[in-house]
Amino acid sequence: AQKVTQAQTEISVVEKEDVTLDCVYETRDTTYYLFWYKQPPSGELVFLIRRNSFDEQNEISGRYSWNFQKSTSSFNFTITASQVVDSAVYFCALSSTGFQKLVFGTGTRLLVSP
Amino acid sequence: NAGVMQNPRHLVRRRGQEARLRCSPMKGHSHVYWYRQLPEEGLKFMVYLQKENIIDESGMPKERFSAEFPKEGPSILRIQQVVRGDSAAYFCASSKGVSRVGAYEQYFGPGTRLTVT
Numbered sequence: 106a107q108k109v110t111q112a113q114t115e116i117s118v119v120e121k122e123d124v125t126l127d128c129v130y131e132t133r134d135t136t137y138y139l140f141w142y143k144q145p146p147s148g149e150l151v152f153l154i155r156r157n158s159f160d161e162q163n164e165i166s167g168r169y170s171w172n173f174q175k176s177t178s179s180f181n182f183t184i185t186a187s188q189v190v191d192s193a194v195y196f197c198a199l200s201s202t203g204f205q206k207l208v209f210g211t212g213t214r215l216l217v218s219p
Numbered sequence: 220n221a222g223v224m225q226n227p228r229h230l231v232r233r234r235g236q237e238a239r240l241r242c243s244p245m246k247g248h249s250h251v252y253w254y255r256q257l258p259e260e261g262l263k264f265m266v267y268l269q270k271e272n273i274i275d276e277s278g279m280p281k282e283r284f285s286a287e288f289p290k291e292g293p294s295i296l297r298i299q300q301v302v303r304g305d306s307a308a309y310f311c312a313s314s315k316g317v318s319r320v321g322a323y324e325q326y327f328g329p330g331t332r333l334t335v336t
Contacts, residue, residue, distance in 0.1 A: 140324065142327070147329075148308065148329065148330055148332075149327065149328075149329045149330065150262075150310060150312075150327035150330075151327075152324055152325070152326055152327070155324045196261060196262065198262075205250065205252065205267050205274070205275065205314070205316075206252065206264035206267055206275060206277075206278070207252075207254075207262070207264060207312075207325060208264070209254075209261040209262045209263070210261055211260060211261040212261050
């Protein structure tokens, strides 16, 4: 069975602070994909990143960075110098090769105050 | 480029009525997925379709729910005889499918918020 755990239900930070959102996954498959999506207050889901299980290189995109560690089954997401516009619910998701469906975590609500 | 389109954005139905949710995938995408998000919860997979075929419906409730993706036109998620517990946000996603190296990312529509009164 596949499972994604986002233990942090809600995080509150002040603008310009760095914040890390945790994601731990479970799968028996050797090939799988991990994703992060952002859901702002308007409700839509915005794709942020896809990472496959063979690529453990960390990735940086502007203020966003992702740390994938197979040894701990984690795919954490860090926002550097947070901004009010980063306030949203962030979802981590998993899918296995051959299975198109995404298994989502329960999400982490990030509140960035000015 | 237009993204994934869903309509209506908001739908109110009384108990016992039917709800029809529509989804038009992104241009060039032939794979459609439906997910349901209950209040304060994550998204749960419902069904995966390609044109004229249901590939995986393991997340669909056994009764009252059905989905289709005809050769022409949008994908439709149909809920018959709605009950209050069906109130949720229903998201459609589309992708190019599967490449030789694995799954393409799924892009989501804005969702349809269904309220059953």
